[in-house]
Each structure stands twice: as structure tokens, then as C-alpha cells.
Amino acid sequence: MNAVPLEPPRRLLSISVDGVEARVPEGATILDACRTQQVDTPTLCYADNLTPVNACRVCVVEVEGSRTLVPACSRQVEDGMVVATDTERVRRSRTLVMELLASSVEMNLASPDVHRWMADYEVRADRFGAPMPPLPAGARDAREPGHHHDPQDPTVAEGVAQPVKIDNELYVRDYSRCILCYKCVEACGVDAQNTFAIAVAGRGFDARISTEYSVGLDESACVYCGNCIGVCPTGALMFTSEHEMREAGTWDEQEQTVTNTICPYCGVGCELELHVQDNEIVKVTSPADHSVTNGHLCIKGRFGFAYVQARRDDDPTRRRKPTERGAS
Amino acid sequence: MDLKLMQADPTAVERSAVDEVLGPPDGAWDGAVERTALDHRVARGGHRARDDRHLLLPALHALQGAAGWISRGGLNYVCERLSVPPAEAYGVATFYAMFSVEERPPTVVHGCDDLACRLADADHGLERLASKDVTVVPSPCLGLCERAPALLIQRAGDQGDSSVAPVTADTLEDFMRDGVWAATDAGIESAPQAADGRAARNQLRLLRRLGIADPTSIDDYRAHGGYEALRLALEHGPEWTLREVTDAKLLGRGGAAFPTGVKWKAVAEQPAHPHYFVCNADESEPGTFKDRVVMEQDPFAVVEALTIAGLTTGCEQAYIYIRGEYPLATERLTNAIEEARRHGFLGDDVMGHGAPFDVEIRRGAGAYICGEETALFNSLEGKRGEPRNKPPFPVQRGLFGKPTGINNVETLINVLEVVREGAQAYAEIGTPGSTGPRLFCLSGDVERPGVYEHEHGVTLREVIDAAGGVRGGRPLKAVLLGGAAGGFVGPDKLDVRLTFEDARAGGYTLGSGVVMLFDEGADLTDACLRIARFFRDESCGQCVPCRVGTVRQEEALHRLVQGRTLGSRADEFALLDDVAQVMRDASICGLGQTAASAVQSAIASLGVFGGDAI
Structure with a gap:
């Protein structure tokens, strides 16, 4: 536990955010500076526990001397930087980014913050007309780069709607909700898991998160750590338990309690947040700011909770014979 | 790295094509068929293998060239050799239009249907070529505009790729009969x-x-x-x-003038x-x-x-x-x-x-x-x-x-x-702000298309005149200056001086030196739709403004053409303006930042799509 920062002291830089002077340590981003000033800055592809990819462009700000707008999440503060976040130009870009996304992707399961920003910026998802109907399963996976497929009706707003991918018992992939923020790829890769089961494939609007040759997760390198679910901002990746309850109409976050505990499987000491509804664990997360996990878990912590609810008396198949004890 | 590879083996042809690029494998650790005694004692891989990641593209080229597509077995072998996760290698392979991850006929004909080839009336019936051995796919500009219409033939095996331009109904007939299409080398015809x-x-x-x-x-x-x-x-x-x-x-000639x-x-x-x-x-x-x-x-x-x-x-x-x-x-x-x-x-x-x-x-x-x-x-x-x-x-x-x-x-x-x-x-060549000579690419409805060298400061009219003017002496409708990322100018702008400083002041761009002429019979609406499609197809898809913006731009243009606007035409133009602005302001790179410029210039200065009526 690094309760005290161990890094050497850093030089302080001056930055002006919307006319207010602030001092932030060297290496801080504009987003850090905005947060110290309580300037509410929308973000989608940014997460505290991942390397910024600055792909969504919703956090853009105006920086004096810069021809284009600048992503706050990744741009490091330079001494004397003058930043404006509340100009008409910034508002218009942020609004458009959210409108472009909302017109092509199902956003209704995004976080409450995202919904607040969409309301604040008066986002009109229907500006580009009614979305086109969902594509059949696998259609987007088969798209070839640079070879323009002619949509049935070129005047209708193209979207990413498609059937949910269900190929394992633990989690589902609903790419109708994917905003291509790259977070799951980062969590699967060097930012957390180093498994590299998924990557971005294809190009342009046809770009998508994919395994090699779009094979099912069971065939891929996936180890079911679920860290991609943990970072997904729009509910595209979801516990099967949550997906099934939502389908059945029984998912109710108001009725859920969250219990914090330590994962019992090994000695690392990962903190778990057990989301419980009707006395059943329906989802497991870990706090992103936890010093052990940074929000990331393994398959055991994430999905290995069934035993908690299994009652030996009720279920003879789960009863362990004494001779099996110690067998791994 | 503990990689999980696919359960697929390369063919002998694929294996030797990859070995040609990467050299033979050291041992079973990086993909050799036979296990040697040393393989049981020495582990290989790690940083040394991963440092060769830059050979991924040449290796994919080798697979595509040898087999005509990138199979699971072939990709798997490359992944093993270079210690690249298969999902990432697949992501790279599906990024490029010349690669295919689906099996397809050994000959692929990329027929250019971009701006200059459209003007050259590329109606030579290319689709007649399609057979069990030949796939025909449309292609963005192949850079053979001075000899439009053009195509590129990609062939699996030893023959390699070749360009063909100009393509005529006759040359197509010859090809269908003989199966041979000699690579054309127009020599200095391309620079008249x-x-x-x-x-x-x-x-x-x-x-x-x-x-x-x-x-x-x-x-x-x-x-x-x-x-x-x-x-x-x-x-x-x-x-x-x-x-x-x-x-x-x-100053740099790539467009940014650095x-x-x-x-x-x-x-x-x-x-x-x-x-x-x-x-x-x-x-x-x-x-x-x-x-x-x-x-x-x-x-x-x-x-x-x-x-x-x-x-x-x-x-x-x-x-x-x-x-x-x-x-x-x-x-x-x-x-x-x-x-x-x-x-x-x-x-x-x-x-x-x-x-x-x-x-x-x-x-x-x-x-x-x-x-x-x-x-x-x-x-x-x-x-x-x-x-x-x-x-x-x-x-x-x-x-x-x-x-x-x-x-x-x-x-x-x-x-x-x-x-x-x-x-x-x-x-002393050119002007004080734009020194030196400059190459211009004359194409479209021009008498003698090709590469021309002028000194900075030359006017657009002089550049066009040096190439013999508009083809057939017909009246000029518009010039696309600087490429698809540049803009259209009308015949009233022929006396602009082509320098960086004049371009900046006048709100146009020299871009990559494109001077494409459209005579009075040309369809600028069609050209704008093609440009919009080009950016939609070529956007990398990383950032939202460009990935979705280029799509929404093309859709709005189609709605204007078909008269099926959302709200009034003015509403559609406002929508196009908003999309143009977010692409210009918030895209990561120059592609998104310029993806609307040609279309916007056509609407604003030439009244294409009825923009002047608003």
C-alpha cells in the first residue's frame, strides 16, 4: 500500500483554466488540472487505471496557440498553458462527438455521468435521422477495409446494431453498444492482463473489437478475467447473470447492495465488491483505485463466486468427498 | 510472452514465403517443424523475437503474395515467428485493403473508380473479368491519373503485381483472351x-x-x-x-509546408x-x-x-x-x-x-x-x-x-x-515566401495530363495552359486544387498565384499539387459523393469525429441528392457544417481535419447540391 507517494517531488507548472490560475505538478494532464479546478469535463475512453488513448475526443479543450482542439485526457500541461473549456467551439465539438456516437451506438446503459453530460450538452441522437435496422450476426465482422459496401439505403444513418454475441457461460458481448473506446483492448493487453485475446480489427466505421478471425472466446486466448467488463463504459461487455436478468426484466440496481470483501482464493488480497440482488451475487467488481487490483481481477475473483451460494445440503454434486480434499 | 496461438498449420508454400522474409526459424520455439536436441535445453523468444515486430507487414505481404490470401495457418506461423498475438496480427491484416483474410481467387483486379478515372469515363466493363480465377474490386485512386482509367492487378504466386493504364475495352478483350496483361511503363509520357x-x-x-x-x-x-x-x-x-x-x-511539399x-x-x-x-x-x-x-x-x-x-x-x-x-x-x-x-x-x-x-x-x-x-x-x-x-x-x-x-x-x-x-x-527561385520549383499533377479534363514542374508563384491559369488547357477547348467548370483534402475552385479563380502564402491568404491549399480539371460536362455532385466515400472508406476508425463524421457526411450528401432531406435543405447544410467543424477541430490527424474541405468548398463556392440557393 503506497499511502505516501514515493516518487520524487515534481516541479509545479502554472496553467490557466477558463481564466483561473492553477498550479499542477509536471506530468499532469489538462484533465488533471480541470479536475483540481472542479471543471466538469466529459470523458468516455478515459479511465484512471488505463493509458489514455484519446480516441473519443469528447474531452477536447481549446489551448491557446493550438490550431485544433486538444484532448484534455492525454495532453500534458506545459508551463503557462492557457486553456478554455467553456467556449462555443468546445461545446459544439463535444456535443457533436456525443451526437455522432449516440446516433450509431446504443448508449442507454452508459454511466449516469454520461447521461448527465448528454443532457447538459443537449445531445440530439436523432439529428441524423432514424437509425438503420440491425445487421445480421457476423455481417460487420466480415467487412473488408477500403471496399465500400453499399448500404441498402445510403441516406439512412448507419449504425452498429447487431445481435449479442453469446459464446460462453460467463459474459456476453453486445457490440451494438460498443463505442470503440479501446479500453477492453487495453485491459486485455499491457495495461492489465497481458492476454491479448482481443484487438481492434477492420478499418473506419467498420472497425470493431475482434478475436483472430472473429472466433468465439472459447477458441481465443481469453482467460475470462473479465477485466474488459470492468472497464467497459457502455455495457457492451456484461456478466451473463446481468444480461439474463436484464432480458428477463428482473435487473434492478436500486434493489442491489454492494458488499466489500477480500477475495478468498489466493494471497494477493484483491478487494471484491459483491453486487447482490435478492440474496444472489449478480456481479463482481473491484474498486479502480484499489492499490492491489487497480480495478482488475482474475477469473476466480470475478466469476468464482458460485460456491458462496451453493448449499451442500441442497446440492449433492457440490458436496466434496473427504478423499478429494487437497486435490487441485 | 505466453502466447496462445491458433490450432492451424501453414502450408509449405506459406511457410517458405514467410521464411524468405524472416529467415529460417532458429528451432521449434519459433516454429520449426523438427525439434532439435537444443530445443529441449534453450528457450527462445522474449524481447528478441518481439523486437522483430516491424517485420509483420513484410511477412503479411509474403503470405498474401504467395497464397493470395492470409490463412489461419499462415498468420499463425507469422505470429509464432514474431511473437505477436494472433488477435493483434489479425487486427493489422484487416486494416489494409490489399490483404484478404478470406480465401479468394488468385488474381484480384483493383479497378480505380476515383475522380480522374470517373472523368475518363471508365466504362470499360471491368466486371466482365470476374471469374473463378479473378476477383474484381473497386479501388480508390491508384495514382495513375495521367493515364486514366487505371487498374492494379494483384496476383498470387511468382508473377507479382502490375499496373495497367489506360484500360480500354480492347485491352480488356486481349486480357480475357490471352490471360496476360503486360505491365505498362509509360515512361516520360507521364511528364509531357x-x-x-x-x-x-x-x-x-x-x-x-x-x-x-x-x-x-x-x-x-x-x-x-x-x-x-x-x-x-x-x-x-x-x-x-x-x-x-x-x-x-x-518548405515541405507534403501539404503542411513545414x-x-x-x-x-x-x-x-x-x-x-x-x-x-x-x-x-x-x-x-x-x-x-x-x-x-x-x-x-x-x-x-x-x-x-x-x-x-x-x-x-x-x-x-x-x-x-x-x-x-x-x-x-x-x-x-x-x-x-x-x-x-x-x-x-x-x-x-x-x-x-x-x-x-x-x-x-x-x-x-x-x-x-x-x-x-x-x-x-x-x-x-x-x-x-x-x-x-x-x-x-x-x-x-x-x-x-x-x-x-x-x-x-x-x-x-x-x-x-x-x-x-x-x-x-x-x-531566388519562386517567391520569398515559397522558394523553389514545384511539381503539379495535371489530370481530369485536361489536354495533356501529366506531371509539370513550375516555379512557385505561377498562376493556376499558366499551369493549365502549359498542359494545353481544357481538353477539346471546352469551357472549364471547376478545378480540384490540392487533392481530395484540398478544395474546388471555380473558373473565376484562375489567376490565383500558386504559393504557400497566397494559398493561406486566399483560403485554398496547394496540398499535394493536384490540379484536376472538370469541364462543363462534368458532374460535380458525383465527384463530391466520391470524395465523401473516399474519406469514409479511408478513415482509420480510431477517433469518433472522423470515424462517424465521414459516414454522416456522405449520408447527408445522398439525402440532398435524392431530395429526401431531414427537415429543410438548409437543415442538412447546417448539419454538414456541424460535422465538418467537429472533424476539423477534434480529429486526431489531418485526414479527419480535411475530410470535409473539398465538399464544403464545392457547396460554398460552386453551389453544388444547390448550396447557392440557401
Whole structure:
């Protein structure tokens, strides 16, 4: 536990955010500076526990001397930087980014913050007309780069709607909700898991998160750590338990309690947040700011909770014979 | 890295094609069929294997070339050799239009249906070619606009790729009968000015060897002034060369007009090593073909200029990243590099001055975005060709994270003139703000299409007149200036001076030197729709404004054409303005930032889509 920062002291830089002077340590981003000033800055592809990819462009700000707008999440503060976040130009870009996304992707399961920003910026998802109907399963996976497929009706707003991918018992992939923020790829890769089961494939609007040759997760390198679910901002990746309850109409976050505990499987000491509804664990997360996990878990912590609810008396198949004890 | 590979084996053909690029495997650890005694005692892989990631693209080219597609077994073998996760390699393979991850016929005909080829009335019935052995796919601009309509034939096996232009119904018939389509080498026809009489030729600098010196012979190149500039640069040293390039006020010809001397100085002064230099030969802007003509007809000049650039900026290794659709230019440059090496102009001791320097050529695979410098670096490193956020700039952290200088072909060959003539003489060419000569790509409805060299400050009218004016003497409707990322200008703008400063002040751009003429019969609506489609197809998909914005732009244009607007026409134009603004302001790179400029200029200044009625 690094309760005290161990890094050497850093030089302080001056930055002006919307006319207010602030001092932030060297290496801080504009987003850090905005947060110290309580300037509410929308973000989608940014997460505290991942390397910024600055792909969504919703956090853009105006920086004096810069021809284009600048992503706050990744741009490091330079001494004397003058930043404006509340100009008409910034508002218009942020609004458009959210409108472009909302017109092509199902956003209704995004976080409450995202919904607040969409309301604040008066986002009109229907500006580009009614979305086109969902594509059949696998259609987007088969798209070839640079070879323009002619949509049935070129005047209708193209979207990413498609059937949910269900190929394992633990989690589902609903790419109708994917905003291509790259977070799951980062969590699967060097930012957390180093498994590299998924990557971005294809190009342009046809770009998508994919395994090699779009094979099912069971065939891929996936180890079911679920860290991609943990970072997904729009509910595209979801516990099967949550997906099934939502389908059945029984998912109710108001009725859920969250219990914090330590994962019992090994000695690392990962903190778990057990989301419980009707006395059943329906989802497991870990706090992103936890010093052990940074929000990331393994398959055991994430999905290995069934035993908690299994009652030996009720279920003879789960009863362990004494001779099996110690067998791994 | 503990990689999980696929359960698929390469064919013998795929295996040998990959081994051709990567060398034979060391042992069973990286994919050898037979396990040796040593394999049981020594583990291989790790950093050493991963450091070869930059060979991913050449390896994928080898697979595609050998088998006609990238199979699971083939990709798996490459992944094993290079220690690349299969999902990532698949992500790279599906980024490029020249690669296929689905089995397809061994011959693929990429038929250009971009701007210049549309104007050339490319109605030659290409689809008749499709058979069990041939796939026909539409292609964005192939950079053969001076001989439109054009196509590129990609063939599996030993035959390799070849360009065909112009394509006519007759040549199609011949091909269908004989199955052979000889690669066409139009020679200096592509630069009509260089084919003119002596008087015109004496005015030429950049094109002066075209059609005179044999592009395959280093001796002929030297007989025509080749390697004089490198000798001067080596005699005077890098500081002198840097001063000359700076004093010549040479500005980059790739579109951004960045001062070359400033860039070189920044690279040279970086404390981190090694430094790299890259020649950006991924010319893909619709309507642009000047770099191709130079590379085909004067390849040694490119290699010599790159050598000067590299030695001036403290590099020992340079790369030429060339468009995958340029087979002849690739062949000529490869030959030029080999010849230069053989004659001591590249290698451990360049021209006996003790400095080592070498050049490697890398082929793109069909992605316009890879002409963006940071996307090019990613592509060269074996990643998806997605642009990086700047800063850090390439001079700080470029290729492999090291200080990197990067110039396009035209900028580099200007360096030869700077060194040869001296900074002062060079700076007197053109205007004070835009020094030196400039290449223009004349295409579309023009009498003599081709590459033309002029001095900066020439007017658009003079450029068009030098190419014989509008084809058939017909009235001019519009000029596309600077490419698809540039803009349309009307016939009232023919007296604008073509300099960087005039362009900035007048709100137009020289871009990559595209001057494409549209006569009164041309359909500008169709041209705008094609441009919108081009950007939609070529967006890398990384950032939202460009990924979705280019799609929404095309849809709005279709709605305007079909009269099925959402709300009024004014509402659609407002929508287009909003999308244009977010793409310009918030996109990561120049592709998104300019994806609306041509369409916007057509609406605003030419009234296309009825924009003048609003």
C-alpha cells in the first residue's frame, strides 16, 4: 500500500483554466488540472487505471496557440498553458462527438455521468435521422477495409446494431453498444492482463473489437478475467447473470447492495465488491483505485463466486468427498 | 510472452514465403517443424523475437503474395515467428485493403473508380473479368491519373503485381483472351514537359533527368549529374548542409509546408539515439502521381537525397515507405538501392567518408491513412496504421520511439537542387515566401495530363495552359486544387498565384499539387459523393469525429441528392457544417481535419447540391 507517494517531488507548472490560475505538478494532464479546478469535463475512453488513448475526443479543450482542439485526457500541461473549456467551439465539438456516437451506438446503459453530460450538452441522437435496422450476426465482422459496401439505403444513418454475441457461460458481448473506446483492448493487453485475446480489427466505421478471425472466446486466448467488463463504459461487455436478468426484466440496481470483501482464493488480497440482488451475487467488481487490483481481477475473483451460494445440503454434486480434499 | 496461438498449420508454400522474409526459424520455439536436441535445453523468444515486430507487414505481404490470401495457418506461423498475438496480427491484416483474410481467387483486379478515372469515363466493363480465377474490386485512386482509367492487378504466386493504364475495352478483350496483361511503363509520357524540346527542358530542375537518364543504371545517373550533391554534402559536412537547406527556405511539399531546415535541425540535435529518417512515398491523395513518376523515372535521385537527409540528421538507417499499389516504382527503387550499395553510395562507408548509412524499402498495403507520418510509423512498426496524438512530434519520438526525420519524395529531391545550386540561388527561385520549383499533377479534363514542374508563384491559369488547357477547348467548370483534402475552385479563380502564402491568404491549399480539371460536362455532385466515400472508406476508425463524421457526411450528401432531406435543405447544410467543424477541430490527424474541405468548398463556392440557393 503506497499511502505516501514515493516518487520524487515534481516541479509545479502554472496553467490557466477558463481564466483561473492553477498550479499542477509536471506530468499532469489538462484533465488533471480541470479536475483540481472542479471543471466538469466529459470523458468516455478515459479511465484512471488505463493509458489514455484519446480516441473519443469528447474531452477536447481549446489551448491557446493550438490550431485544433486538444484532448484534455492525454495532453500534458506545459508551463503557462492557457486553456478554455467553456467556449462555443468546445461545446459544439463535444456535443457533436456525443451526437455522432449516440446516433450509431446504443448508449442507454452508459454511466449516469454520461447521461448527465448528454443532457447538459443537449445531445440530439436523432439529428441524423432514424437509425438503420440491425445487421445480421457476423455481417460487420466480415467487412473488408477500403471496399465500400453499399448500404441498402445510403441516406439512412448507419449504425452498429447487431445481435449479442453469446459464446460462453460467463459474459456476453453486445457490440451494438460498443463505442470503440479501446479500453477492453487495453485491459486485455499491457495495461492489465497481458492476454491479448482481443484487438481492434477492420478499418473506419467498420472497425470493431475482434478475436483472430472473429472466433468465439472459447477458441481465443481469453482467460475470462473479465477485466474488459470492468472497464467497459457502455455495457457492451456484461456478466451473463446481468444480461439474463436484464432480458428477463428482473435487473434492478436500486434493489442491489454492494458488499466489500477480500477475495478468498489466493494471497494477493484483491478487494471484491459483491453486487447482490435478492440474496444472489449478480456481479463482481473491484474498486479502480484499489492499490492491489487497480480495478482488475482474475477469473476466480470475478466469476468464482458460485460456491458462496451453493448449499451442500441442497446440492449433492457440490458436496466434496473427504478423499478429494487437497486435490487441485 | 505466453502466447496462445491458433490450432492451424501453414502450408509449405506459406511457410517458405514467410521464411524468405524472416529467415529460417532458429528451432521449434519459433516454429520449426523438427525439434532439435537444443530445443529441449534453450528457450527462445522474449524481447528478441518481439523486437522483430516491424517485420509483420513484410511477412503479411509474403503470405498474401504467395497464397493470395492470409490463412489461419499462415498468420499463425507469422505470429509464432514474431511473437505477436494472433488477435493483434489479425487486427493489422484487416486494416489494409490489399490483404484478404478470406480465401479468394488468385488474381484480384483493383479497378480505380476515383475522380480522374470517373472523368475518363471508365466504362470499360471491368466486371466482365470476374471469374473463378479473378476477383474484381473497386479501388480508390491508384495514382495513375495521367493515364486514366487505371487498374492494379494483384496476383498470387511468382508473377507479382502490375499496373495497367489506360484500360480500354480492347485491352480488356486481349486480357480475357490471352490471360496476360503486360505491365505498362509509360515512361516520360507521364511528364509531357520533360518530353518537350530542349528549350523547355533547360528550365527543368526536378524533372531534368526524366526521359534522358536510364532509371535502372547508376552509371547513367552519374553521367547526368547524379551523386554530385552527396559528394558536396559529404565534403562540407552536415552543419553546412543543414545551413544550406535552412537558408534555402525549403518548405515541405507534403501539404503542411513545414520548414525542412527546422525539422532536420530538430532531429540532428536530439540527444536520444539512434535517429531515423523516413522517406514518405505513400502517395495516395486522389489525383496525385508526381512522386510515383519521379520514383519510376529517377529513383537514384530519391536514394541520393535520402542519403543526404540521413547523414545530415545523424541517422544510420532510413526507410522508404512506398505505396503498396506502386509495383514499378518499388522495383526501380529496390534496384537503385542495390546499385547504390554495390557502388559504395550506401553501406558502411558512404563514398569513402567513413559514415555508415543504409536504406530499406517497405511496402504499404492499401491504406491512405498511412501517408500521415505517425500512422506511417505505426504501420512500419507492424501495428495498425492509426495516427498518434501529437505532441510528442516525430522529431522527438517518431519511429520506434526515436527521433525521426520524415519528408516526402518531392521535398527530398528538392534538397539535391539546394545543395547543387547553393541556398542563395535556390532561394531566388519562386517567391520569398515559397522558394523553389514545384511539381503539379495535371489530370481530369485536361489536354495533356501529366506531371509539370513550375516555379512557385505561377498562376493556376499558366499551369493549365502549359498542359494545353481544357481538353477539346471546352469551357472549364471547376478545378480540384490540392487533392481530395484540398478544395474546388471555380473558373473565376484562375489567376490565383500558386504559393504557400497566397494559398493561406486566399483560403485554398496547394496540398499535394493536384490540379484536376472538370469541364462543363462534368458532374460535380458525383465527384463530391466520391470524395465523401473516399474519406469514409479511408478513415482509420480510431477517433469518433472522423470515424462517424465521414459516414454522416456522405449520408447527408445522398439525402440532398435524392431530395429526401431531414427537415429543410438548409437543415442538412447546417448539419454538414456541424460535422465538418467537429472533424476539423477534434480529429486526431489531418485526414479527419480535411475530410470535409473539398465538399464544403464545392457547396460554398460552386453551389453544388444547390448550396447557392440557401
